[in-house]
Amino acid sequence: MRLIAENLGGERGGETVFSNIGFALDKGEALVVTGPNGAGKSTLLRIVAGLLPVAEGKVRFEGGGEASRTVASASHYLGHLNAMKTALSVEENLGFWRAFQGEPALSVEEALETVALGGLGHLPFGYLSTGQRRRASIAKLLVSRRPVWLLDEPTAGLDKASEERFAGLMRGHLDDGGIVVAATHLPLGLEGAKELQMGVGH
């Protein structure tokens, strides 16, 4: 299992944000993408996920088996937005993503326990605080199985204890043979992760 990006270039609104970015990740490896605001960290992640068109170069995913032939089908994408409905309860939200994304892993209760939101599942998502919303969104990574986690500022809004718990979750995912690509400017507590320093914005 291998996630490879070659000579990747990205553009936003017709303007080149970055070019010539390359990396190769084997299973169990993590890549931390750092750089100042506007360097194109989020754009890179969205291009890798296939949510933005590739301006140049290519991204591919090898050895994922039948279910995950493309990067998109092998990936969880955790963006700035939580992808949860405020009118539905946390359980309903997670239950929906678990059923829709397929390949169920943890049950909704177990996932909520893991992010320390046990007992709050019946609340509407809109009632949660910013940090709790982020944790519920992280629980979304746990309810269905994907080898690649693409994380965009995953710890934004989390407190110290939750950050450490999330670092533990990422390590667990890597130990299971997963791949993590995280864009951040906060230390994530991943030892031995590769680092990709993106250039200064234009």
Add this chain to the structure above:
Amino acid sequence: MWSLFLRDIRLSIRAGGGALIGVIFFLAVIVTIPFGVGPDLNLLARIGPAILWVAALLACLLGLDRLLQADREDGSLDLLVLNGDRHMLALTVLTKCLAHWTGSVLPLVVAAPLLGLFMNMQPLGIGATTLTLLVGTPAITFIGAAGAAVAVALPRGGLLISVLVLPLTIPVLIFGVSASYGAVADPAPFLQPFLILAALTLFLAVLGPLAAALALRHGTD
């Protein structure tokens, strides 16, 4: 897919879902027509099917902007697109359309017989109009999905969607109304326009979601 359908139905009946806004708009239009047209019962009965259809069409357009935009605003749309290999995006859009239709448009169809009484329509005319609305309104939702996908990135895309979609819904309106008239006015046929209406719905059930999926794939940013 079933889970997506259930989620969207739930969202439409929860607070802020706006399922009833269309019905209230429909009611408001129909109730004001007799005041505007005057108490000529024969005239009301004659224009009844057309008024019901036009009001239902406008009420359908009213909720279309939330069809995809709500999902875009909270990031769900990214994940729906990302899962495009497991669930074909066009089928995802089709499911969302069906849920939207069940949640926001089906209440219009249910309310139509009652509102037909306001227009002094005969039971046969009311039945025929309700039946044509039942068969024809899904087509409006399917075309609307394509419009909603094109305008999904625009902050106030609601009016733009209506303007984009309205010309394309005209054939649905024409055949819906002519089938409704065919049931009551004797020389005019009912079955032929009704079958064309059903064909339009089936045709657009394929074309609308496909076009919407294409627009969504190329419109993400």
